[in-house]
Amino acid sequence: MRRGLDYPFYTYSIFGLQLKTNRPLPTPLKTSKKNSAPDLGVWLGAKPIWLEKKLDQSRKLFYESDCLDYNGDPTLKIWELKNGSYFWLCYNDGTNFLVNRRGTKIWGTRSDDTTLEDTMTYLVGPVLGFVLRLRGIPCLHASAVVIKDQAAAFLGSAEAGKSTIAAAFATQGYPVITEDIVTLCCRDHKFLVQPGYPYVSLWPDSVKMLYGISDALPRLTPASGINAKWDKRYLDLTQEKYQVPKKPLPLGAVYILEGFNHKPKTPKIKKLSKLEGLMKLISNTYVRCSLDCALRAQEFKLLTQLSKAIPIRKVHSSPGSRNLINVCKEIVKDFEKIVPLNAKGRG
Numbered sequence: 001m002r003r004g005l006d007y008p009f010y011t012y013s014i015f016g017l018q019l020k021t022n023r024p025l026p027t028p029l030k031t032s033k034k035n036s037a038p039d040l041g042v043w044l045g046a047k048p049i050w051l052e053k054k055l056d057q058s059r060k061l062f063y064e065s066d067c068l069d070y071n072g073d074p075t076l077k078i079w080e081l082k083n084g085s086y087f088w089l090c091y092n093d094g095t096n097f098l099v100n101r102r103g104t105k106i107w108g109t110r111s112d113d114t115t116l117e118d119t120m121t122y123l124v125g126p127v128l129g130f131v132l133r134l135r136g137i138p139c140l141h142a143s144a145v146v147i148k149d150q151a152a153a154f155l156g157s158a159e160a161g162k163s164t165i166a167a168a169f170a171t172q173g174y175p176v177i178t179e180d181i182v183t184l185c186c187r188d189h190k191f192l193v194q195p196g197y198p199y200v201s202l203w204p205d206s207v208k209m210l211y212g213i214s215d216a217l218p219r220l221t222p223a224s225g226i227n228a229k230w231d232k233r234y235l236d237l238t239q240e241k242y243q244v245p246k247k248p249l250p251l252g253a254v255y256i257l258e259g260f261n262h263k264p265k266t267p268k269i270k271k272l273s274k275l276e277g278l279m280k281l282i283s284n285t286y287v288r289c290s291l292d293c294a295l296r297a298q299e300f301k302l303l304t305q306l307s308k309a310i311p312i313r314k315v316h317s318s319p320g321s322r323n324l325i326n327v328c329k330e331i332v333k334d335f336e337k338i339v340p341l342n343a344k345g346r347g
Contacts, residue, residue, distance in 0.1 A: 014128065015194045017132075018038045019040050020040075027120065027124075040106065041104065042107075043106070046107055059088065061079055064077050064078075075092050076089065084101060087130070093113070101134060103131040103134035106127065132183060133287050139181050139184065142180075142181075142254075142284060143178065149249065150249060151177055153251060168324045172325070177195055177249060181196055181286055183196075192248040192251070195246060200234065200235040201220055201233070207233050215233070219233060255315050256314045258314055267316065267317040268315070269331070274307050281312075285303075315331065
């Protein structure tokens with residue numbers, strides 16, 4: 001197996017981290033800051049010598065996913081290696097990532113049945129989410145758009161519509177700052193959201209709701225390999241008609257999407273108490289399995305501060321493309337009422 005160079009030489013920026021990799025990635029994230037010290041080194045198609053030669057056979061099961069494949073096996077297992085100095089993330093399609101406990105190095109390998117695009121869906125999602133948590137950076141499982149130079153975050157269950165509402169805002173000219181992972185960094189008494197990967201991933205039903213036909217957007221991964229039947233699509237936010245924020249922005253408000261069970265005729269937005277808001281934040285954090293006691297305490301403290309400082313709302317709505325636009329409009333109206341605005345105009 002080709003080990004790659006001793007030092008990465010391609011530079012990227014995502015979630016506030018500077019990445020340097022041993023090979024170019026199929027991504028628009030490349031930056032020009034070649035002389036900046038990297039936060040994270042990424043080696044793809046390579047393993048450390050000790051793992052490649054199996055010099056350390058000891059391992060301890062750290063986490064096992066509740067999500068099962070067709071054979072009833074967990075889709076992800078995480079092992080601790082070298083007495084907890086490393087984490088070995090093993091996906092059931094043969095994609096594996098080794099992450100050091102400090103969250104400064106990643107090695108990734110894949111099977112012949114998968115593609116580099118398949119690997120990227122893991123890397124820019126759950127793997128980097130895992131790394132961020134190891135580095136003590138709390139993250140919400142959410143999407144976020146920009147309204148008047150501030151971020152509005154959308155939380156909810158797996159099918160609540162976090163990505164769909166972000167894409168709907170994008171079609172109306174509002175920038176999407178991140179999807180799936182919303183980082184939280186408190187600086188100068190503000191909670192800042194870092195720019196994420198510049199796309200929104202959508203299931204065909206959501207694509208049809210937004211664009212009229214389910215295949216209006218390209219596939220997230222090629223129609224080949226082990227994920228050929230995985231028909232998720234993506235909205236490319238680097239296209240000229242969309243805006244991609246390049247700097248972190250303050251979080252203005254949080255909206256919990258829970259309304260599809262109630263299906264009111266018009267969108268309704270309800271204020272949550274600080275305690276209710278805190279419980280929702282805690283239940284929607286990202287990759288909670290990576291936290292030790294110290295990190296959990298640190299996260300709880302920050303989320304408590306967030307629930308006291310940032311308005312948190314619950315959104316009730318019914319599904320459907322026509323009503324989706326109305327939901328966006330009602331959220332903008334609510335946001336402009338409750339959030340001190342720093343600038344005029346969108347984004």
